[in-house]
Amino acid sequence: MAEQKIGKLNLTDILVTIVASLVFGLIFRLMGPVYDLLKPFGLQLEMLTYGIWFIAGPFVALLIRKPGVAFLAETAAAAVELLFAGSGGIINVYYGLIQGVFSEAVFAAFLYKRFTLLTAILSGVAASIGSFILDIPYGYLTGLVGWNLTLNIVFRFISAIILAGFLPYILVKALEKTGVTQLVRPVTKEDYDVLKK
Amino acid sequence: MDPVITDTSKLFFKVNPSLKLICFAFLFILYLSVQNLNTMIWTTVAFSIVTLWANGLPRKWSVGFFLMTFIVSFFSASAMILYGKGSHVLFQWFLIRTTEESLARGIQLGLRTFVFGLLGVLFASTTPPVPFFYSLMQQLKVPVRYAYGCLAAFRMLPMMAEELGHIRQAMKVRGMSRQKGLRAFYERFLHYALGILVQSIRRAQRTAVAMEAKRFSMKEKRTFYYQIGWSRKDLIFLSVMTVTVVSGFLLSRWIPLTPYTNVIDGY
Incomplete structure (x- = not known):
């Protein structure tokens, strides 16, 4: 599509994003009970799995490398979780929206030029900051005793770095080897350079 | 999800999906600002009745879902109950320090999670994906x-x-x-x-x-195979929701069960 403006999402981008979000939405739904079962005793152990809920944004951004897909992915995955009656219910959509905005903001800050491990990790961490913003009024987070609150924050950041930083990076690297990423990424300058040789 | 839903003749299936979504999204904002434990208790009672009556799950599932949501909601409150801030200590053992304030806040949090969980079940069990997305396009103008x-x-x-x-x-x-x-x-x-x-x-x-x-991404004026519109059912839905919400607030004023009218006091 020659007339298409660079950066605008076409139907392929949207559909690939949504299908990937559907996969992650189902993973969110299946991880929900695991997360809930880690909650008793209040030791914040469930926070070690929290990172998986931030994965959709960084993963799709690394995969498609276009503006807007991280936000769309995180929101769509949250909506899928709602439609499959995930344990949070309607809350998920709000969390999805805010996490999507924060996740997207990191890639935007790099002007959509860098899709590396670093930006993936930053994006995951940004999403967890987004989740804290909702957790303060919703979960009375600041009403916890100091050590418990610290545990919550540290665990959440650790899991965001591993599950929403390293994991999507590993997955996309592996997908690159299969060649499937060539279907969905925009054409880059390097691709044209190859043709010139 | 199709095999789960057996009885699609219930009222909530006929309600416009966009209206349902907006209504539930608004309730989230509303109950986020409620800090009165009594209101939350009565709201929980009201929404439990509505959910048990209106959800789209088969009967044997619906009670199971209900109980599971309840238990899980209090899992999420456990950290607050056991390790919350507060000055009137009820129980202390090693790191655990339950105070009156943290208990009230924990119960508030648990009930709130429970109400949102119920709304989620209510929405998911009465909203098949196809009408939902058609309604998003027609009523909310989603591209x-x-x-x-x-x-x-x-x-x-x-x-x-x-x-x-x-x-x-x-x-x-x-x-x-x-x-x-x-x-x-x-x-x-x-x-x-x-x-x-x-x-x-x-x-x-x-x-x-x-x-x-096949021009699925066409933006100009287009027609839809399924026309999702409005009906009297939407008015009934809105009345049911209004009665539920208002009764929660009124009952908490008439019959306050606890002395905690503002759970964020005390930290």
Whole structure:
């Protein structure tokens, strides 16, 4: 599509994003009970799995490398979780929206030029900051005793770095080897350079 | 989700999905600002009645779902109850320090999670995806590309399930599912994830090309196969919701069960 403006999402981008979000939405739904079962005793152990809920944004951004897909992915995955009656219910959509905005903001800050491990990790961490913003009024987070609150924050950041930083990076690297990423990424300058040789 | 839903004649199935979504989204904001424990208790009672009456699940499932949501909601309150801030200590043992304030806040949090969980069940069990996305396009003016994209994606679910089965069988034949240890688990996970993702991406790309060719992304004036409109059922729905919400607030004023009218006091 020659007339298409660079950066605008076409139907392929949207559909690939949504299908990937559907996969992650189902993973969110299946991880929900695991997360809930880690909650008793209040030791914040469930926070070690929290990172998986931030994965959709960084993963799709690394995969498609276009503006807007991280936000769309995180929101769509949250909506899928709602439609499959995930344990949070309607809350998920709000969390999805805010996490999507924060996740997207990191890639935007790099002007959509860098899709590396670093930006993936930053994006995951940004999403967890987004989740804290909702957790303060919703979960009375600041009403916890100091050590418990610290545990919550540290665990959440650790899991965001591993599950929403390293994991999507590993997955996309592996997908690159299969060649499937060539279907969905925009054409880059390097691709044209190859043709010139 | 189809096999779960048996009785689609219930009132909430006929309500406009966009209205339902907006109404529930508004309730989230509303109850986020409620800090009165009494209001939350009575609201929980009111919404429990509505959910048990109006949800779209078969009867034996609905009670199970209800109880599960209740238990899980109080799991999420456990940290607050056991380790919350407060000055009137009720119980102390090692690190655990339950105070009156933290208990009130914990119960508030648990009930709130429970109410949102109920709304989620109510929404998911009475809203099939197809009318939902058609309604998003027609009432909320969500761009057609996104809504049809979602619908096409939902169609791919059975294929994904089938592929999952194939990968499992292939692993069984090659003896991968019998290998133990962290490395084997990692390999298995990677194989499942990559297999599903690669095929889904390829299929999505092919489908998108086909849809584009058939002008599915057309933005000009267009018609829809399913017309989702408004009916008297929507008014009934709104009245039911209003009565539920208002009764929660009124009952808490008439019959306050606890002295905690503001749970964020005290820290």
